[in-house]
Amino acid sequence: MIVRAKAVLVALVAVGAVLGLTAPAQADASGDVVVFSTEVQPLDVYHDPAGCQRLPALAHVLSNLSDRPVRIYGNPFCLGPSLMVQPGYGTHVPGGAGSFSA
Numbered sequence: 001m002i003v004r005a006k007a008v009l010v011a012l013v014a015v016g017a018v019l020g021l022t023a024p025a026q027a028d029a030s031g032d033v034v035v036f037s038t039e040v041q042p043l044d045v046y047h048d049p050a051g052c053q054r055l056p057a058l059a060h061v062l063s064n065l066s067d068r069p070v071r072i073y074g075n076p077f078c079l080g081p082s083l084m085v086q087p088g089y090g091t092h093v094p095g096g097a098g099s100f101s102a
Contacts, residue, residue, distance in 0.1 A: 029102035031066030035059050049102035052078035055093055062100060063090035070102045
């Protein structure tokens with residue numbers, strides 16, 4: 001059973017590597033993504049965000065003030081199902097282990 005799990009993991013990594021090499025490059029977002037956590041903390045501002053960004057542990061609301069859509073994920077790795085937030089919009093975000101990509 002462990003051998004089968006390792007084989008599946010190796011296959012997934014190989015597929016991910018091939019897809020990563022063939023995926024078209026995307027331009028970085030220009031502008032800011034702003035995350036509100038609590039009233040007693042300053043805003044977290046991500047200037048010209050690129051790639052996967054982990055959300056603060058107490059994140060509550062994300063505002064996309066950039067020129068590109070961002071995707072919100074329920075895990076810190078920007079993997080799996082996501083919610084797209086268009087420029088000029090915002091959304092509530094999962095606290096604890098969420099992330100976003102621009």
